[in-house]
Amino acid sequence: MPINYGLANLSHYAFLLTVVTYALAVLAYAGDLAFGREVLAALKSAPRREAALVGVGAAAPAQEGAAASGGAVSGVAPPEAGGGAPTGSVGTAGDGSPGIQGRAAPRMGAWVRVALGLTMVGLAMHILGVVSRGLAVHRLPWGDMYEFVTTVTCVAVAFFLFLMLRYRAYRLGLFVLGPVVVLLGIAETLIYTPAGQLPPALQSYWLAIHVTSITLATGAFVVAALFTVTYLLAERNARRAGKGLAEATGGIMRFLPSPKVIDQLSYRLVVFGFPLWTFGIIAGAIWADEAWGRYWGWDPTETWAFITWVVYAGYLHARATAGWRGRRAAYIQLIGFGCLLFNTVVVSLLIKGLHSYAGLS
């Protein structure tokens, strides 16, 4: 079937609009961190809230905050603190905002609402771009590097939006959407590939199975890695605060969810992505067996998919093992993501192998 160039153009423009919308959303997220209502409130009543706003993850400040809110030590307040109309939620701000978000706002300020709206509009554009590209080429639109990046970012934003709405982690927007804007921008400029037919090697229903699962897993891993970087920043700040080296609430740290929450979000994404990744590898092995006559041949892409798998397995193992949680596990996850990135960027583009389908020359 011939390529539908009208739809292909529509897809291209949709992606461009997506980048612009996301970029505006990033501005709004940044604006929330800079000028949001909590910031203004904090500026007005600085000394009191310094003590009250401490998050749930920081050891020493938690004690402080507990003292401030009437003895809510290490997580659970005694019933007296709860009482009939409880305000003593765990490690909460003194004004009684709930603890789960730590320092995240219980309700959205205007900046967040604008940012969230822009993210949703951007995601709609993004999906439109992916779908119209697929309709233009009469197949699933993840056959080359450009299509892969546009789809992975779409999956990543969808995951992020879901987590953000579910756990109200609005403050992480800047850390996720910023890199997505950069990635999409690169996709539209440096690695843009016009719509076209797939080479015979990719004309198989296994493309739908193998690449789809790998794409979904990659999307989850991308967001997980961004969360983990944020976690490490927040955790470092909390540790420094514990030693009295930094203000627990200094800078934008004040408005991030607690390290624990970010870490858990990241972990859940990996828990989602890891089985999918494994399935993608197994599906890839079956496809390789059908296309090349062997299920495993140490092709560079295969090798790095295996390395990535082992490192993420190590991460999950570390999480399941006492004493290896927190920062050390987070580093393992980042190493795994580094392997993933190396595979997608360096191996796909520079190393010759059977998986050289990037479509870039």
Place this chain on the structure above:
Amino acid sequence: MRTALVLLFLLAIASVPGSVLPQRGIDPLAVQQYYTAHPALAPWLARLSLFDVFGSPWFAAIYLLLFTSLAGCVFPRTFRLVGAARQQPPHAPRHLSRLPLASQYRTAMSPPQALTVASEMLSRKRFRVATGEGWVSAEKGYLREVGNLLFHLALLALLAAVAMGGMFGYKADRLLVEGQSFANTVTELDTFSPGRAVSAADLQPFTISLNKFSATYIRSGSLRGQPASFNAYIHYAPTVGAPFRAYDLRVNHPLSVDGVRVFLIGHGYAPVFKVTDGAGQVVFNQPVPFIAVEQAGLTSEGVIKVPDAQPQQLGFAGVFLPTVYDSGGVLQSAFPAPLDPAVSLVSYAGNLNMNGGPPQSVYRLDTAGMHRLPVAPRPLAPGQSITLPHGYGKLTFTGYRQWASLAITYDPGTLPALFAGLAALAGLLLSFFVRRRRVFVRAHPDPDGVTSVEVGALARSDAAGGLEAEFASLLDQFSAAHQGIPPGPPAAPKSPGQTASVTTREPSGSGEPPEPSASGERSGPPVSASTPGRVRAPSLSMGGSTRPDATGDQPIPNPTEGD
């Protein structure tokens, strides 16, 4: 599990050079190019087997170590699992409040009654339950150890499946020009790499002939020249003398004969040459497979050896250009399809050096004993000839055919490997995500005659942090069940039997700041609407409830209820 993962990680690291450096088994040509580019470094790399990583002794050492570790681990693990399966949950500790998760409430039921209710409830939840004087102890999550064992056994099975493929399988290649046929015997295969237990007699006796090969390419747009389809129209007979059947062999559509599969893995052009020697004899008239040196225009190179020519042996090194164009004196191919085919040849005469010495490649000309003939370098169109000087004869480029290269593979380990891989995944997920946890209940009468119930829980490992949520829900159900027995004291805040308190403690030795109870909001609605004022047991998982406090904020619907 940890040793296995560390060794797997080592295996992963060891495979890195294999992905970065060219490998003999995958791309021998690239290895040669590497030698040319890095003449000093390459021999050293070769000494370290870095051009054959996956067949190197040190790579084998790692996977043999992995194999040993797995095998050595399986037995103790099996014993441990059997032991654990027969073991009863331990006695409840005396002071449950010291456990990582603990809570306390009061009930109007008598202690034995309360314990019976709790133990029945835990049994229903498929805990293994033990009871004693004043306590109930329950354990769950034995599947974690099962998963661990399954993972080890499956990895062993995977290695065995790979070894089985290596022993009983084989791989072979055959290049086939349109019109040619071959039988699956060792002599008619171009390359043949059998497993250790495979002999020539084990080859399945099928015959394949290539009728026609067709390739189509995208003709316009920015992807011009990219292949759109490859079809090798073959006929095959499963056994000697059996009738031939037609098959359209394509990439991703292998032919399966007798358990052996035949793949289309390459294609190219085979220009046909006719050589008449100085004596007027036709000494050569056949297609010569040329190998593509670039993909955009399928410019292909090949050599023609005419050992029977008189008075001198003749040799030609040629380039086939499917769609020839002259780019400033350099001949190039503009398109991979044969729109305007041409060959350009360099002619040699002398000694081909084909008798004695090491076997020669059919794709390379040994020109040491030959001299180049002065022939005008002019591309030939089909039907055109060059006449050689000195009365050496004449070469005619009569036309071209296409060739397809077929890979023949037999690997009996494929299906076992697949099942082993799936089993390993299942085992891994079980061991990562199943919590082995214990729940204890103690009940004793307080001095005022009311029964005090203590509940505690701990997990050996709790990656997802879901134990808090499970504990909270258990606690909810316990206190609800225990409350359900009338008559109790009047329901009023802080009255006996009405409040539940939970304390959490970080398990010692985790070396982390106290776990924040991420979602430990304390203000959920009462468990039962009929007992206002009772504090709901908090859900401590981060995914738990995120209800707003009653601070005057408008309520936000909780999206995570029921997590």
